[in-house]
Amino acid sequence: MKYIDEYRDADLAARFSKALKRITTRPWTLMEVCGGQTHAIIKFGLDQMLPEGVRLVHGPGCPVCVTPLEMIEKALEIAARPEVIFCSFGDMLRVPGAERDLLRVKAAGGDVRIVYSPLDAVTLAVKTPDRQVVFFAVGFETTAPANALAVHQARRMGLTNFSMLVSHVLVPPAIEAILNSPGCRVNGFLAAGHVCTVMGVEEYYPLAQRYRVPIVVTGFEPLDILQGVLMCVKQLEEGRAEVENQYSRSVRSEGNRAAQHLIQRVFQVVPRRWRGIGQIPASGLGLRPEYAEFDAERRFGVADCVMEEPSECMSGLVLQGLIKPTECPAFGMRCTPDHPLGATMVSSEGACAAYYRYRGRCAERQA
C-alpha cells in the first residue's frame, strides 16, 4: 500500500538499526511524546532494534490517558441524561471514571455514540433538533482544528442543540513539565509529527535551547521512528541540542496557518489538569467567552465537579517516562484491559495497553 509499505521496509529498518549501533557510544534515554508512536514502537518491536544503551520511554501524548477524572465524570453525568446524544471518539468509551465508564452508561440506557469526526456530531444535531447533541472534544493540537471548525459551523448554522465538552491539551507545556520534574531522566525527545503538522516547529526552539535537549519532530511509521531515534542520538553524541524535522513530508516549519487561525478564533489557552500528572499551567485549550454558549459544562451545570483521584495505579510515573509499564506491580496482575486501574491500560495509544497487547505475559521477560 502506497505511503505505508515504503515506511515499513525490513531492509531499511535493519540499516537504520546498524547505523544507530555504529554511532552510539553511551546510554541515552529518549522519550517519544505521542501515544501513536508508542503504539508503533511496541507493535512493530522497534525497541528490540535499538542498541542496548538506547532506551525509549513513553510520554504523555495519549489524549485518552491524560483526560482528567473529573472530566470523565462530567462526561458520564451528561451522557446519562435522557435528552442527550453523547458523541465521542471510540477509545474514550472504555476509560474508567470513579465507578463506571461510557459503555456502562450506554448499557444503562444512555444514548452514547461513536463518531469519526466532530462534524458528524454537528450533522446529527441538525437531524435531531429535539435532542441535545454533545461532543466530547479531547485530544492534542491535532484534533483541535476540526473541533474548532465544528463549533464554528454550529454557530454559523445557529444550532442551539449542539455543545462541546472540551478537554484539549497542548504538547509543549507537557514537555516542559517533564523537563522540570525532579526525577527527569530524558536526554532527548521525539516530538509528535502530526501535532507539528498543525502547529509547526517554532514553539520547540526555546525548549531545546533552555533545557539543552535535542527535539526531533518524528512521524509514526517504523522507519520514521527509527530515523527519528538516529537523528536524536546523533545530536546527543555530537553534543548538539537542536530542533530537527524528520517528518518533513508532512511538517512545515510554520505549520498550517489556516488551522492555527481557526484554533485561535474558537479556543483560548487555559490551565489544565492532566490525569495521573497534575495541574500544568497554560497546558490546555478551552472555548473562548464568545463561544461560551457551546460549552457543555455550562449548559449542563457540571462545571463545578472536582474529584480527587484515589492512589491506586502508577500511570503518572509511566506518563512522565519515570517507569516502564512493566515496572508497575499491578501490571498484568490487578490491572488488565478487562479491568483497567488507569486510562493508560485502556486506550489503544496508552503505553500500558500497548505493552499488554503486544508483549502479553512475556512483557516482563522482554522488557
Add this chain to the structure above:
Amino acid sequence: MTDFSLSCPLPLTDQKTILMAHGGGGRMMQRLIEQLFAPAFRNPILDRRHDSAILSLDSAAPRLAFTTDSYVVQPLFFPGGNIGTLAVNGTVNDLAMGGARPLWLSAGFILEEGLPTETLQRVVLSMREAAEAAGVQIVTGDTKVVDRGKGDGIFINTAGIGVITHPLTLNPAQVRPGDAILLSGDIGRHGITIMTEREGLSFESAIESDCAPVVEPALSLIEAGIAVRCMRDLTRGGLASALVEIAETAGVTIRVREDDIPVRGDVRAACELLGFDPLYVANEGRFIAFVPAEEAERALQILRFHPLTAQAQRIGQVEAGEPGLVSLRSRVGANRVVDMLSGEQLPRIC
C-alpha cells in the same frame, strides 16, 4: 508546575450488567462462557468446547455434528451478502470445521413489528440460495414477532446437523508441535464491509464481505487423506482470537509471520484509517487449518484448487514453547505477542 500526583481511579471490577463486549468474541465473552454457561450446563460433550458438539448414538453409526448460532447484523443487507446468507453460511461453516458434512438446518426468525414483508422475502430467498449452494436443507423453523422498537428488523437463529464420515477427530487438543498453520484466504473483509456500511464511511473502492460456505475446500482436505488436526472459522475476534484460543487449549506456542497473512490493500487502508488491526477484524468465509508439516504443501495445493481458497497461505507453525503464546513476526522483522482483545476494537482518536 505544581506537585505531581501519581494516582488513578479505582477499578471497575464487577460486571453487573451485560455489555456489548460480552458478545464481541474476545476475553469478556470467553469469561462469560467459562464462568456462567459452561459450569451451568456442564457435560462431557459441551466440555470439549468446539464449534460443534460431536454426537454418537452407538459406535457403529457415523458420528453427528450439531451446532447453533444467532445472527443480529446491522445493516441487514451489505455488499457481498445479507443476514440470511450469514445465517446459513455461519452455521454450515461451524459444522464443516468439525469435519462434518452439513445436512440439515433449522431457522428461527424473530421479526420486528413493521418490517416490510418484501425485506423478509429477500432474506428468505437468499437463505434458500445459500442453502442450495452449501448442499443443506432447511427442515424446520419458527417465527416470532416482537413490538416495534424491541428488535432490529430481523434476528435469525439457525441450528445445524452434519454427518462425520471419516475417523478423524478435529479439535484444538489434537494440535501438536511441528504442525503447519494454513489460512484459507485474505482476512478482514467482512468486518470492514459492515463497519463502512454501518457508519456511512466511503472509500474509493468497494469492499465486499467474504461471506461464503467453506464446506467444499475444508472437507476436501480430509477426503484427500490429510491428517487435519483442527480447523477453525475466523468470525468475531478474527484470526488473532482464533489463534490464541487454539494455542491456549492445545497448550502450545504458535508463531506466525505478518508478511504471509494476506490482507487486501483497501482493507488495510481502511484499518489504518480507523486504527484497527486486521488480525482482529471479523470474517465470514475464512478458516485456518492445522495440518502435519509434511502434508502442508499438499494441503495448500488442494485448497488452492478451489476458487474460494485459491489464495490460501501457510502462515506459521506450532512449537512446543510457552503454552498459549501466539507470536507474530512483524513486517520490519521484530516479534510481538498477539493477545485476545477484551471486547470489540474501537476506532481511535487520531
